[in-house]
Amino acid sequence: MQLLVCSRIRCFAPLLGVLLLTLNSLSAEQPSNSPPQLKSFAHSPDLFPILPWDVLHGWKPPHRNPKHGLESIADCNFTLAGFVKPEDLPHCEKLGLAAIMAPSVGDKPWFGKWREMSAEEIDRAVREVVEATGDSPAVLGYFIMDEPGAPAFPALAQAVAAVKKYAPGKLAYINLFPSYATVGAPDKSQLGTASYTEYLERFVNEVKPQILSYDNYMVQYSDDLEDQTKAAIYYADLLEVRRVAQKYGLPFWNIVSCNQIRKQTTIPSPANMAFQVYTTLAAGGRGVSWFKYYQDGYAYAPIDKSDEKTLTWRYLQAVNHQLRTLGPVVNRLTSTGVFFTSPPPVKDLPLLPGRVVQEVHSAASPRGFSDGKPPIMVGEFQDEQGHDYVMLVNLSLERSANMTIATAKDYKTKQVISGEDGRLLPLDEENGHWLLAGHGILIKLE
16 A cells, blocks of 8 residues: 655656656567557656655645645655645646645545446546646546455446546556455455456456556565565565566556554665665566655654654655666666576575576675675666666665676676766776665666
8 A cells, every 4th residue: 555757956847748758668568469558648758656655635634734745745856746636736836746636536535435336426536536637737647546356346447447538648546455465255355366466467457557556565574574485475576566567568666665564563774665666676667656654653654743754754865866866767668577696585586597697796795704695686678779778686685785797798888877866887897886785776788
């Protein structure tokens, strides 16, 4: 459950391009016998969606103190506003933030009453919320539902169709359960299906969505990956959502955690937040949402109950900066493969070699004080000109890693794309490249 790329000045001009280009061109190429590709919503590849998965105003009085509202969200390097109301749109435009409109259907707005509504009522409800937003270029899309089960899919299909009808090119935003949601008997199942794969496939085929968005908090549930059974769920969901998204030519967004998700779990850290971002990017993800921005019932959130910034806010600002820098580059690439070094961090992950990378050598102590070899995730990409790119992620949340790579063919140059400012810097192949715990690098090969 949860909740893009302007300069620090955040002039409004880049936002005008947000609604012009389609993400279809960003999806992985499909074989000729693949299923029909679904039409995506439209936004510029310069916009990488980074969303605080939170409603800006809360649901009940007293509403949140505006001390840390949209300005705070922009300062934290988000590119999407939290779920907002129509009256917030002029402020979003001023700050250069794209926006998803807050839900407005039902007493429990995250879930809505779509199943209880007739086709005419669904059509009217969507039309009214679209009309309320006017023609603001800040609007990226409209919140439809969070974590639906399969029984809701027919009604959601009508809601998505209505958004496409009344707001062409805008997103009908629906977020899905993770695989660890309950399966089983119809009266007990959250997914409403026998498996996660069936859940994803039915959602795509029945609802005809424009993206796949899902949430997964297993990095913290696993005590920073110490519980391998729970850690395996994080990787499995990431790869399965990626597979289904590529099958149907859809972008996918990952909702991850920037608070203490339960009292007994680990808390946000620079390492585990970077890990969630870089593994999503390495898998070809096209958006990252952070649950959640305001503390409410959760501890260690970016904004605490006193409406003050926390250390988590500072960590998140830095991680989001890297995401804003590298996300638009990844937007322009096609994800061609995901691999892991051996031994993998959990069982049953695809191992190297890949098409581009043959081996990755990692060491926690190149001088031999430790024989630790932090596991590495490898995402392979290609741009429209046929240039190869590789993202490497240090999957250890405890140790920095020094890495060198061996490629399947020789390249004249291997350049690191700086996560700070996007500059191309030579990869140090002689001494290796150091990565902090949980962090990643994007390398251009020519």
